[in-house]
Amino acid sequence: MYSELKTSTRILMGPGPSDAHPRVLKAMATPLIGHLDPEFVTIMDEVKTMVQETFITKNHLTFVVSAPGSAGMETCLVNLIEPGDEVIIGVNGVFGGRMVDIAERCGAIVHKIEVEWGTVISTDHVKKALEKCPKPKLLALVHAETSTGALQPLKEISDLVHNAGGLFMVDAVTSYCGIELKVDEWGIDAIYTGTQKCLSAPPGLSPVSFSDKAVQVLENRKTKVQSWFLDLSLVKNYWGGAKRAYHHTAPVSSVFALRESLRIVLEEGLDNRWVRHQKVHQVLKTKLETLGFQYLVEEPYRLPNLNSVFLPKGNDEALLRTKLLNDYNIEVGGGLGAFAGKIWRIGIMGESCTNNHVNMLVSALEDMKEFKY
Amino acid sequence: MYSELKTSTRILMGPGPSDAHPRVLKAMATPLIGHLDPEFVTIMDEVKTMVQETFITKNHLTFVVSAPGSAGMETCLVNLIEPGDEVIIGVNGVFGGRMVDIAERCGAIVHKIEVEWGTVISTDHVKKALEKCPKPKLLALVHAETSTGALQPLKEISDLVHNAGGLFMVDAVTSYCGIELKVDEWGIDAIYTGTQKCLSAPPGLSPVSFSDKAVQVLENRKTKVQSWFLDLSLVKNYWGGAKRAYHHTAPVSSVFALRESLRIVLEEGLDNRWVRHQKVHQVLKTKLETLGFQYLVEEPYRLPNLNSVFLPKGNDEALLRTKLLNDYNIEVGGGLGAFAGKIWRIGIMGESCTNNHVNMLVSALEDMKEFKY
Numbered sequence: 001m002y003s004e005l006k007t008s009t010r011i012l013m014g015p016g017p018s019d020a021h022p023r024v025l026k027a028m029a030t031p032l033i034g035h036l037d038p039e040f041v042t043i044m045d046e047v048k049t050m051v052q053e054t055f056i057t058k059n060h061l062t063f064v065v066s067a068p069g070s071a072g073m074e075t076c077l078v079n080l081i082e083p084g085d086e087v088i089i090g091v092n093g094v095f096g097g098r099m100v101d102i103a104e105r106c107g108a109i110v111h112k113i114e115v116e117w118g119t120v121i122s123t124d125h126v127k128k129a130l131e132k133c134p135k136p137k138l139l140a141l142v143h144a145e146t147s148t149g150a151l152q153p154l155k156e157i158s159d160l161v162h163n164a165g166g167l168f169m170v171d172a173v174t175s176y177c178g179i180e181l182k183v184d185e186w187g188i189d190a191i192y193t194g195t196q197k198c199l200s201a202p203p204g205l206s207p208v209s210f211s212d213k214a215v216q217v218l219e220n221r222k223t224k225v226q227s228w229f230l231d232l233s234l235v236k237n238y239w240g241g242a243k244r245a246y247h248h249t250a251p252v253s254s255v256f257a258l259r260e261s262l263r264i265v266l267e268e269g270l271d272n273r274w275v276r277h278q279k280v281h282q283v284l285k286t287k288l289e290t291l292g293f294q295y296l297v298e299e300p301y302r303l304p305n306l307n308s309v310f311l312p313k314g315n316d317e318a319l320l321r322t323k324l325l326n327d328y329n330i331e332v333g334g335g336l337g338a339f340a341g342k343i344w345r346i347g348i349m350g351e352s353c354t355n356n357h358v359n360m361l362v363s364a365l366e367d368m369k370e371f372k373y
Numbered sequence: 374m375y376s377e378l379k380t381s382t383r384i385l386m387g388p389g390p391s392d393a394h395p396r397v398l399k400a401m402a403t404p405l406i407g408h409l410d411p412e413f414v415t416i417m418d419e420v421k422t423m424v425q426e427t428f429i430t431k432n433h434l435t436f437v438v439s440a441p442g443s444a445g446m447e448t449c450l451v452n453l454i455e456p457g458d459e460v461i462i463g464v465n466g467v468f469g470g471r472m473v474d475i476a477e478r479c480g481a482i483v484h485k486i487e488v489e490w491g492t493v494i495s496t497d498h499v500k501k502a503l504e505k506c507p508k509p510k511l512l513a514l515v516h517a518e519t520s521t522g523a524l525q526p527l528k529e530i531s532d533l534v535h536n537a538g539g540l541f542m543v544d545a546v547t548s549y550c551g552i553e554l555k556v557d558e559w560g561i562d563a564i565y566t567g568t569q570k571c572l573s574a575p576p577g578l579s580p581v582s583f584s585d586k587a588v589q590v591l592e593n594r595k596t597k598v599q600s601w602f603l604d605l606s607l608v609k610n611y612w613g614g615a616k617r618a619y620h621h622t623a624p625v626s627s628v629f630a631l632r633e634s635l636r637i638v639l640e641e642g643l644d645n646r647w648v649r650h651q652k653v654h655q656v657l658k659t660k661l662e663t664l665g666f667q668y669l670v671e672e673p674y675r676l677p678n679l680n681s682v683f684l685p686k687g688n689d690e691a692l693l694r695t696k697l698l699n700d701y702n703i704e705v706g707g708g709l710g711a712f713a714g715k716i717w718r719i720g721i722m723g724e725s726c727t728n729n730h731v732n733m734l735v736s737a738l739e740d741m742k743e744f745k746y
Binding site for chain 2: 035224
């Protein structure tokens with residue numbers, strides 16, 4: 001027989017999930033109602049409106065994919081791409097690379113803009129890519145590269161893509177509800193995110209949104225979408241439309257939690273939330289640099305909410321990370337891909353973005369006799 | 374501003390979700406831990422073992438897809454099928470039809486065994502199909518057709534498929550943990566299910582399992598799986614393997630809940646649970662027939678846990694269903710597809726499978742002045 005579920009009370013300061021608010025956890029435990037219950041239909045409508053508000057968009061085709069952020073990424077790509085389409089994808093970390101992988105599985109001819117991990121893609125890079133591929137179906141960028149902590153400027157690139165007649169697609173998994181993000185104002189045509197980063201809801205869902213121009217592309221497809229589960233021509237009738245049509249069974253409890261987390265974001269206000277992430281980042285940055293940590297990313301392109309840093313020389317990052325978790329219950333993230341074993345990724349996202357979190361981490365480090373600074 | 378989450382206390386007697394046990398809801402509300410936390414890795418291992426126990430299989434490749442049952446269906450098909458493969462799929466309701474749709478999106482040549490909705494597929498049907506398609510890559514059947522309430526015998530068909538050199542794939546969404554199901558003994562090579570039916574966990578996850586023969590087929594693929602999110606060659610290293618490799622972020626809270634629901638199943642014992650569903654079904658059946666309800670499916674092929682019934686003549690099914698929900702908080706399901714507006718689907722699944730549930734429903738019907746019997 002298996003024992004009762006016993007978990008330690010962690011302080012989540014890695015790349016996600018972040019700490020969830022008690023109100024969100026409470027919402028998760030609400031007794032279930034049917035997914036076609038009129039009460040649940042109302043909740044879906046409310047969630048849709050709140051996702052529109054937090055994306056700052058009026059896009060009708062805004063809803064929540066019933067699976068984690070990676071499935072949101074795949075939703076955007078499988079629906080917008082048809083075999084033989086040419087697309088441009090920026091690759092400056094793990095998640096740009098993942099988009100390339102998925103786009104290729106959709107039969108796309110992918111033109112990569114590859115830049116060094118930790119740096120961002122410039123308008124010059126994009127112009128050069130557009131010379132090789134002047135009529136892309138879409139150009140996709142990662143707003144906040146979770147693997148490196150780099151913040152990609154989007155607004156200027158949007159115009160370049162639109163002038164070339166392409167759609168502008170954005171990965172906002174780590175930026176959503178933590179950093180300035182304005183879907184309509186920035187001309188983003190397709191966007192996906194996750195729930196477990198700056199929104200501080202449990203992982204498992206992926207809010208997405210598509211502009212009217214993207215919807216036109218969907219409606220003009222000549223081939224069927226290769227995924228049934230992610231096919232927007234089917235899913236859109238489940239999340240809206242005149243008559244609610246059964247598609248799959250939505251994760252009722254996770255939607256309850258998502259609703260509560262969105263409510264908390266709107267109570268705080270998006271602007272205030274963005275400012276909070278910047279302010280706590282400044283405190284963390286000063287303290288980390290005093291201890292001898294060095295940032296991977298140049299200051300103007302640094303994510304406030306995901307701090308990727310080299311440790312002071314002479315430290316064993318894996319040992320320290322394990323001790324932080326075991327002795328202090330604090331989780332920070334290790335490096336991914338090229339940076340595995342080399343950097344830490346320290347998340348201050350959503351409910352994990354407080355001065356207390358910074359102080360707990362910094363004091364724990366100072367306490368640890370294994371930490372050399 | 375949006376109001377606090379307020380839901381009615383529903384009695385869930387539709388086709389799913391079913392009522393969740395308070396212990397499961399409590400597990401959902403456990404504060405989050407990281408998805409790569411050693412404690413979570415242990416929980417994933419425990420869940421894997423409990424899924425093996427409840428499927429009654431020793432299959433190594435047994436894990437949980439981070440999305441609802443439909444994504445489990447798609448996981449099986451996109452991984453096992455390559456373009457040009459010939460497959461046989463039984464269609465006697467909505468979910469067989471859905472498998473055909475997905476298999477075609479995978480580029481398969483699909484041979485359908487179509488029989489009347491509410492009936493099941495016989496060994497003779499299968500033999501005839503094997504004459505037209507003597508070397509199928511796989512043959513897929515729905516064990517418990519949620520749209521009709523029909524229970525498909527599997528064991529005899531398994532041998533026919535294996536003798537033809539094909540894989541035997543089964544949809545066990547509505548049967549798992551409610552009706553006898555023995556993956557190894559019945560020679561099932563690929564199986565998927567959902568969490569929100571007889572397991573009584575919240576919807577959103579899909580336990581799956583693959584035989585060693587199916588794993589060989591996966592390993593001998595010549596083409597990449599068309600879905601990145603569902604690609605088993607990647608996912609399997611997240612759910613096991615020597616070194617746990619990051620793939621996506623698992624829905625931590627839902628996995629907590631799944632673990633607790635599996636623990637409850639194993640505490641009761643699978644055999645006892647199957648017997649309970651049969652016993653409560655007999656009580657429900659007698660009472661429904663006394664009221665003039667008629668079963669859609671012939672007795673030997675009737676699902677105990679999902680009772681699809683025609684109402685006594687002269688009743689407005691939609692009106693009664695709405696009144697049951699509004700006045701008594703009881704949810705029953707309407708018909709799907711060909712049976713929309715014609716039948717009710719009354720679920721007694723998992724925590725919703727008690728004599729009290731039967732009595733609440735039957736007494737409410739007797740109370741309602743609109744109900745003619």
